[in-house]
Amino acid sequence: MAILKLxxxxxxxxxxDNEVVALSGLxxxxxxxxxxxxxGPSGSGKTTLLNIIGCLDSPTSGEVVYDGTPLKxxxxxxxxxxxxxxxxxxxxxxNLIPVLTVRENVELPLVIEKRLxxxxxxxxxxxxxxxxxxxxxxxRFPRELSGGQEQRVAIARALVKEPYVILxxxxxxxxxxxxxxxxxxxxxxxxxxxKTTFIFSTHDKLVMQHARRVVTIRDxxxxxxxxxx
Ligand code: ADP
Ligand code: MG
Numbered sequence: 001m002a003i004l005k006l007x008x009x010x011x012x013x014x015x016x017d018n019e020v021v022a023l024s025g026l027x028x029x030x031x032x033x034x035x036x037x038x039x040g041p042s043g044s045g046k047t048t049l050l051n052i053i054g055c056l057d058s059p060t061s062g063e064v065v066y067d068g069t070p071l072k073x074x075x076x077x078x079x080x081x082x083x084x085x086x087x088x089x090x091x092x093x094x095n096l097i098p099v100l101t102v103r104e105n106v107e108l109p110l111v112i113e114k115r116l117x118x119x120x121x122x123x124x125x126x127x128x129x130x131x132x133x134x135x136x137x138x139x140r141f142p143r144e145l146s147g148g149q150e151q152r153v154a155i156a157r158a159l160v161k162e163p164y165v166i167l168x169x170x171x172x173x174x175x176x177x178x179x180x181x182x183x184x185x186x187x188x189x190x191x192x193x194x195k196t197t198f199i200f201s202t203h204d205k206l207v208m209q210h211a212r213r214v215v216t217i218r219d220x221x222x223x224x225x226x227x228x229x
Contacts, residue, residue, distance in 0.1 A: 039216050085161070085163075086164045088158035103129065134153065137149065213228070
């Protein structure tokens with residue numbers, strides 16, 4: 001079964017009398033464990049799409065169904081709880097908290113969730129920090145890291161709550177091409193080992209090449225959808 005199903009998603013931004021149609025009736029199904037790149041020119045609707053998938057924004061019309069549950073059926077609180085529990089984000093600018101160490105940044109989603117005991121939160125954080133190759137940096141602050149290392153921390157932070165889906169909006173846009181490739185390879189390793197579903201947007205051809213599926217959007221419409229063997 002598809003972990004995620006979008007049907008006829010429209011998103012219209014209104015500014016005064018102006019209307020911008022960011023997504024115009026987009027359909028998309030994502031299976032568990034897929035590693036999907038969303039590509040398309042600037043302004044094509046990639047960020048809008050990821051925000052809707054990530055429950056940060058709601059479509060003007062159309063339906064989002066996660067694991068058989070239509071998001072419309074959830075109230076505001078249930079929707080927020082769902083997002084906190086099952087969906088993680090990785091951003092272009094990493095968005096780490098500068099006054100927290102690497103370990104504290106990675107622990108944060110679990111600390112907020114209050115589901116696990118502190119010792120278990122620490123153990124899980126250290127485990128994912130090692131998984132992204134930063135075991136020796138757990139007590140460092142973000143300013144002491146390179147951009148690529150900061151993005152590794154952001155991936156560890158996304159991973160620590162074992163979400164169904166990790167959404168990444170242009171995660172390599174601030175990195176040089178070599179580091180960008182290392183980051184997408186790390187994402188792919190996590191995807192292969194943990195079966196975590198990834199949906200990420202990118203402009204970068206090298207990064208695209210690592211995707212198992214490439215969804216191209218233009219002017220808010222899906223124009224191609226290619227899966228690799
Ligand atoms: P992409 O991420 O592919 O560059 P976006 O999803 O950011 O595309 O934007 C799609 C379209 O929606 C663009 O025309 C953009 O200008 C417009 N848009 C995005 N966010 C807003 C907003 N908050 N208000 C008005 N228009 C917006
Ligand atoms: Mg964007």
